[in-house]
Amino acid sequence: MNIRYLGKMTRNKILFSLLSLLFIVPLQAQTIDEARALYAHNKYEEAKPMFEKFLKSYPNNPNYNFWYGVSALKTGESDKAIKPLELANKRRVPDAAYYLGQAYLANYQFDEAVDVLESYIKTQQRRKKDTSDLEDLLQQTKLNQRMLKGVEQVIVIDSIVVDKADFLQTYKLSEESGSLTYITNQEVDSTGQKPILYQTERGNKRYLSQKNASGFYQLFAQTKLGEEWTEEKALSDLNKDSINISYPFVLNDGITLFYASDSQDLMGGYDILVTRYNTNTDGYLVPENVGMPFNSFYNDYMYVIDEFNNLGWFASDRFQPKDKVCIYIFIPNKVKRTYDFETTPIEELRNLAALKDIKLTWKDKKAVEDGLQRLKFAINYQPKQTNNADFNFIVNDQFVYTSLRDFKSNKAREEFIKYQVMEKDLTSQKDKLKNLRIQFEKNPDKQKAPAILDLEKRVSIMHHEMQQQAKLIRSLELQ
The missing domain is CATH 1.25.40.10 (Tetratricopeptide repeat domain)
Known part of the structure; x- marks a missing residue:
């Protein structure tokens, strides 16, 4: 070179x-x-x-x-x-x-x-x-x-990341569990959501979140008397100064109330709490934190249980971008069970608490399969319009019976006849309750109030018994 x-x-x-x-x-x-x-x-x-x-x-x-x-x-x-x-x-x-x-x-x-x-x-x-x-x-x-020492053993069958703006569309509640709607004339809260109104299945009571004079969201309730709604009544036992309280949902018993709060003495952001109405004091018991995996350091809210389909929903913005929220769908436990803190590996326990991988909760594969089937039914269900029908009884997502002749099981047919009697009795009691409320509204009498409360409790029990009877009928028919 x-x-x-x-x-x-x-x-x-x-x-x-x-x-x-x-x-x-x-x-x-x-x-x-x-x-x-x-x-x-x-x-x-x-x-x-x-x-x-x-x-x-x-x-x-x-x-x-x-x-x-x-x-x-x-x-x-x-x-x-x-x-x-x-x-x-x-x-x-x-x-x-x-x-x-x-x-x-x-x-x-x-x-x-x-x-x-x-x-x-x-x-x-x-x-x-x-x-x-x-x-x-x-x-x-x-x-x-x-x-973290008391993480509940709950099966989470699905999780869906959606836009915050329309997260309620993911909640597929049965008609028996009431309805959820946005309150459009209110501002968004710290989660970026509009406040929510919950109305019971009977359409006679609703719970909503609205801003108070200090600018914080608080819970209110209304009762329907005749065709009119009463004035909004603040749930004073739960509302506190300088704390937002929102996202109400009530079980079919009419007593158990779930909601979310952003109090500083909680786990962080919004936490889901549960309380129960005390008929003796006309107030609510001290709320309890539902704990992990439902709550976290992030915002967790809108906890709902559909007792008809045995499914639950809650929303969380854990590990999500600013404009997204994850909806977790789970199988509610009849009795709370927790993981053993001493024997469960700490990394596994953290993942279970954070729900980073919902498949870790799938300890019972049969329960998961059944839950996913119920979820499919809830998503695809549409009320079917039938002409000249004696009744409309939903058996599953494929069949709606309109006549006693539709039943293939004699035992199921017999139980359905009992169901019709229960339905007639419930309608009668509802009408009686409605009339009592109208009379009370026109002429408030404290001596009549206990009778109304007792009848409300009886109606709630009858409604629950009808739901159990419907489950029995479906089980017998599908055997």
Whole structure:
């Protein structure tokens, strides 16, 4: 090779390297400044891939680790945030411990979260900083830590990610379970949802959420008297100042009420609570947290149980983008059973609590198959219009009987005749109750109130007995 040519080629390489240093380094600096500007304006989704690129080139840079970790946490990737925030915290980057605690919490690593937050609070206190918000976060973390020891064994048969704006369309309730509708004239709450109105199957009572004078959502109830609804009555036992309470649903017993609240003394965001109406005091019992896996550090709400189809629904924005929500469909337990905290591997328990993989809950495959079949029926069910029908009795998603001649099982036919008698008695009692309410509205008399309450209870019991009779008829007919 020509020596002069080789020297010229070497000089060109050196010159190219110098030019690269002149142009590429400023370009890199400009890009990191852009990423930091996006970060400063809370545009974490845009900033995250830029920080990730620099982190690959400089994996031990504490600031890159911090910025990327926070961006990952803010965009719902708490699992990816932990390692970089651990490095940033170890290198004493300011506030790294705070975000690391949140990342642990969001990833169900509650023991680690408590340790980091307690240490960070002590540091802030030595610096004479206000730690009241941090202490609230620590209490939420400790509550999550305790709840992990009692994760309910519930079968979740399906999960569907939908737009927040129309999440109710995923709830396929039977007519026997009442109805849910949006209250369109109200603003969205902190979950990004319109408040919800629940109306009972009988159409005589409804529960709704509306803003009070302080701007917080509270629960109200209305009763139908004749063709008119009474004034909205606040559920004062449940409503509290500076706390949002919404998403009501009542079981067919007319007593058990589920709702959601964003109180600071709960697990985080909205939590699902359950209470029961006490007829003796005309008030509600102290609410209970339904616990994991239904509740989490995120927003969890609109818990519904369809007793007719033995299916349940609830919504959660855990691990979801800002405009999405996941609807979990589960099989309600008649008796609550929990996983053994001492024998269940901690990673498995975390996944069960977070519902990261619903198939982990499929301990009983037959129950899952039956549940999916009931869900299919609920999704595909449409009331069938029949002319000259003696009655309309739904057997399954394929058959609606309109005459006693349709029954193939003699035993099922006999039980259906009993069902018709029960239906007639229930209609009679409903009419009686309606008349009593109208009379009471016109002439309020406290002595008549117990009779109305007793009759309401009797009607509720009769309604439940009819549902059980219908289940028996279907079982006998489909044997």
